[in-house]
Amino acid sequence: MPYESGADWQYDVPTTGSTHLPPDAGYGKALRSQGYGFEVAVADLIDNSIDAGADKVVVHFLRDAERILTLLIIDNGRGMDDASLDAAMTVGRRREYGDGALGMYGTGLKAASLSRAGSLTAVSRTRRSRAAGRLLTAEGMEDGFRCDTVDPRYAQDLIDRYDGIIEWHGTVVRWDRVSNFDTVARGQSDQYLSRAIARLETHLGLYLHRFLQQGLKLDIAVWDVSATDGVRGSLGEEVDHIAVEALDPFGYKVPGKAGYPLVITAPVEGVGDVDLTAHIWPAKSKQAGFRQVGSLNERQGFYFYRNDRLVQAGGWNGLRSPEGHLALARIAVDLPSPSNDVFSLDVKKEGVTVTPAFTLGLDKAQAANGVTFHGYLADAENAYRDGAKRTEIVRKAVTAPGKGLDPKIKRVIKEELPEKPGEEPIAFTWTALPEDVFFDLDRENNAVLLNKTFREDFTDGRRGGSNDTPMLKTLLYLLLEDCFGLGRWERARQDRIDYWNTILLTSARAERDRRARASS
Known part of the structure; x- marks a missing residue:
């Protein structure tokens, strides 16, 4: 019925029609300013590869004698045809994700890529379709979200170049005008790549450690396109290659206290029972999963997983501040599915926000043997203090090994x-x-x-x-x-x-x- 002025309170706002309002070009700038770090952006793209069923992924840096040129991510997932490529490159388009998918918002490919690069190319092939590709640039987004079609001959050549990875189907994502690379001074490429690859290897090894333990093969390679070796000719040659290994934040051999790890169940209103797998690392451990994942203060606390993908590596989420004597305390939490109002994940998948309902649940949390969550924290603190009393032989510091060593x-x-x-x-x-x-x-x-x-x-x-x-x-x-x-x-x-x-x-x-x- 038409709205009558002065009528009683309206429980639903009356309308008289609708208008479709396409996004302004400024939305593209907002999308590109999401604040993705380089490693976080690469990990987001590998999530897409995993969702596509890939079990082999290569992160490929291309360089010449003086500078770093571009970055490619190649996978052997099921690939995309023309229609799927159009959908993947459409800004603001949401797609349906299965319960086990790593993708959430439908913006990762565009936002992660164009926050680090001026140009994003996706080339793909399925079992039933020929190689096809799309090119999206920062300038194109400001020009009415224009997306260009890649020459089919180039698309096929690019797929063929990586036939050792892509057999019947797969995808190549290419970044050009990468902001990180543009700041590297000429002659400094080796030093930059050494540090960048070390950081990337650590990040991917940590956040994707469950997938790597389940068989995902993830490599990082560097090719010098200006080099020739008499075999590959103008394609260049590989100058570095590492296989990323799982960096398990719970990968100790012997726990720091008998009886751990221990499952402590927290009753959380709005979600139900949430299992917290409480771990205590051995004191003064030198294992990579303890020492090489960052500052010990930053890495204590909660490790949240969503569908086996680590989405927060440490932190107490407002429960308390980091303290040195809790450095051995780490708690694994698999986020409940489906989505709920207690746990929310940021678009970059590197942090979880919790409501007070989670904190209240921790106050009531208890294991089957009667140990409470706060009792666990006391155990972790005591293990740390006991370990601090032990004398330790101090080994001489060394210059770290670099490129060329396994x-x-x-x-x-x-x-x-x-x-x-x-x-x-x-x-x-x-x-x-x-x-x-x-x-x-x-x-x-x-x-x-x-x-x-x-x-x-x-x-x-x-x-x-x-x-x-x-x-x-x-x-x-x-x-x-x-x-x-x-x-x-x-x-x-x-x-x-x-x-x-x-x-x-x-x-x-x-x-x-x-x-x-x-x-x-």
């Missing part, structure tokens, strides 16, 4: 030995050297140079990767680590390098002779 070895070295702060990691590189030299030191760039003449003798004649010959490089690292980060170079130290070189050179030639005899 990530598994680097992680163990970090667990066993403290790092010198502010030192560039020591890299290992095969290069041309005089025939009477097995190795040399580039102390200015913190690198151990290996004579590539002998490379195949240590790889059984096979083409080696950037992280090949792990035993050789590890032994050299242990021998040579203290030769870096020094001031004055002593004659006695140079003499030691000379006789090590002579002995190792003789050993390498003996290995070559052995292989020649074995093949004859």
